[in-house]
Amino acid sequence: MASTLTDRLSHLVKTMRGQARITESNVQDMLREVRMALLEADVALPVVRDFIARVKDKALGQEVVGSLNPGQVLVSIVQKELAATMGEGISDINLAAQPPAVILMAGLQGAGKTTTTAKLAKHLIERRKKKVLTVSADVYRPAAIEQLKTVTKQAGAEWFPSAPDQKPRDIALAALDHAKRHYFDVLLVDTAGRLAIDEALMAEIRELHATIHPVETLFVVDAMQGQDAVNTARAFKEALPLTGVVLTKLDGDSRGGAALSVRQVTGAPIKFAGVSEKIDGLEVFDAERHAGRVLG
Ligand code: GDP
Numbered sequence: 001m002a003s004t005l006t007d008r009l010s011h012l013v014k015t016m017r018g019q020a021r022i023t024e025s026n027v028q029d030m031l032r033e034v035r036m037a038l039l040e041a042d043v044a045l046p047v048v049r050d051f052i053a054r055v056k057d058k059a060l061g062q063e064v065v066g067s068l069n070p071g072q073v074l075v076s077i078v079q080k081e082l083a084a085t086m087g088e089g090i091s092d093i094n095l096a097a098q099p100p101a102v103i104l105m106a107g108l109q110g111a112g113k114t115t116t117t118a119k120l121a122k123h124l125i126e127r128r129k130k131k132v133l134t135v136s137a138d139v140y141r142p143a144a145i146e147q148l149k150t151v152t153k154q155a156g157a158e159w160f161p162s163a164p165d166q167k168p169r170d171i172a173l174a175a176l177d178h179a180k181r182h183y184f185d186v187l188l189v190d191t192a193g194r195l196a197i198d199e200a201l202m203a204e205i206r207e208l209h210a211t212i213h214p215v216e217t218l219f220v221v222d223a224m225q226g227q228d229a230v231n232t233a234r235a236f237k238e239a240l241p242l243t244g245v246v247l248t249k250l251d252g253d254s255r256g257g258a259a260l261s262v263r264q265v266t267g268a269p270i271k272f273a274g275v276s277e278k279i280d281g282l283e284v285f286d287a288e289r290h291a292g293r294v295l296g
Pocket of ligand 1: 107108109110111112113114115116193248249250251252273274275276277281
């Protein structure tokens with residue numbers, strides 16, 4: 001693992017000791033290190049450029065107050081801007097809808113949609129005391145329907161059956177009808193993913209969205225995807241009005257730079273982080289803590 005950004009900046013911090021003001025050359029030196037750190041964390045290049053431009057604006061001419069030295073001031077500007085870019089505060093799931101509140105899960109195959117659906121069901125049952133139903137609209141992989149059944153049981157939620165010979169739209173409508181008649185608070189709709197973006201997939205999920213009017217449309221994305229996360233996020237953003245992001249596999253060894261890219265591209269808040277394969281491996285996303293990880 002490369003040395004942390006704080007380590008790398010420490011020599012710059014030392015040379016700035018005693019200065020009253022941050023100079024252009026201090027900023028340039030520091031931004032070079034920040035740029036490297038972000039690229040190493042797999043943040044997409046255009047996102048890095050935007051970020052650097054914003055930090056530069058904030059840092060130039062910044063007064064140095066109290067006992068801090070200019071280097072420390074710069075590091076704190078970078079950290080704050082990074083946390084702000086990835087979202088401020090904590091945003092939980094929005095359930096402000098006539099029950100059942102429908103949540104649509106979107107993302108590529110393998111991103112962690114089915115696992116996250118069950119994790120979310122557990123979260124809503126335990127933390128929000130909701131009655132939760134899940135359904136799979138993945139008609140291409142019978143195994144995916146069975147997988148959702150298994151993990152839904154682990155979550156303590158109820159599962160609505162579906163079959164490969166049905167249309168995703170009909171499955172969702174039947175589940176919605178069942179949820180209404182049995183007084184469920186939340187219906188989680190898992191969807192089919194593909195290994196890569198394809199137009200048929202996008203058309204299908206758009207139709208699902210238009211049919212069931214979800215209060216939340218969550219984009220599930222694998223943090224290990226690194227640079228590719230940007231293109232995936234852009235395609236889903238163009239297809240759907242995303243209301244939130246779940247960044248999975250943050251227990252892996254990636255620096256999680258995808259968070260920054262995905263947040264910037266979708267404009268949607270990152271609501272949760274997947275931190276293990278297990279059913280309880282879901283955390284409310286904490287932008288400030290994640291900023292520290294991205295910088296290393
Ligand atoms: P889907 O195709 O999008 O529904 O993805 P799945 O839910 O089937 O997940 C694909 C793989 O990723 C499975 O082996 C999951 O156990 C694993 N997975 C999902 N989320 C996480 C996570 O947060 N951490 C880890 N380590 N593995 C995860």
